[in-house]
Amino acid sequence: MKKIRFIPAIALALATATTSVQAHDDAYLDTQQAPHGGQLRMAGAYHLELVVDKSTPQAADKTVVVYVTDHAGQKVSTDGATGNATILAAKGKASVALVPDGDNRLKGTGRYASTADMKAIVSFTAKGQSPETARFTPLLKPMEAHMDHTKH
Incomplete structure (x- = not known):
């Protein structure tokens, strides 16, 4: 009788573990309201929020800001951290060095266009840690980002 109760408990634990692992993929994160828009x-162990200047589609000197939190949404200090954002848009490429700028923020300036085809790769290295990388499509609406069939 005890074995019968044990099996459903294991099944429930596995189902819960699977859900929590999947909870932080790009599709899930696109359903969340980003604190800074x-x-x-x-x-890796971080959530990165990329905020780009959307003011004009023309290439111009614009800021790039990356906010760093843990998986629970708590601020992670960027003191001593380094970063870089590579932005691809309008057939151009910009490399933006990111430096600490406040509690959990990195900031830099680069010349880039704010067009719908924009893609960005952000590399973040917390003090004393290994680099982590994330890919962004900051100007696509969440559903459009997941319907990009050019990758199939």
């Missing part, structure tokens, strides 16, 4: 992505 950017796009959220997971990078």
Whole structure:
């Protein structure tokens, strides 16, 4: 009789574990309201929120801001951290060095266009840690980002 109760408990534990592992993929993060209006992505032990300047589609000197939190949404200090954002848009490429700028924020400036085809790769290295990387499509609506069939 005890074995019969044990099996459903294991099944429930496995189902719960599977749900929590899947909870932080890009599709899930796109359903979440980003605190600063950017796009959220997971990078190792961190959530990165990329905020780009959307003011004009023309290439111009614009800021890039990355907010860093843990998986629970708690701020992670960027003191001593380094970062880089590579932005691809309008057939151009910009590399933006990111430096600490407040509690959990990295910031930099680069010349880029804010067009719908924009893609960004952000590399973040917390002090004393290994680098983590995340890919963004900051100007696509969440459903459009997951319907990009060019990758199939």
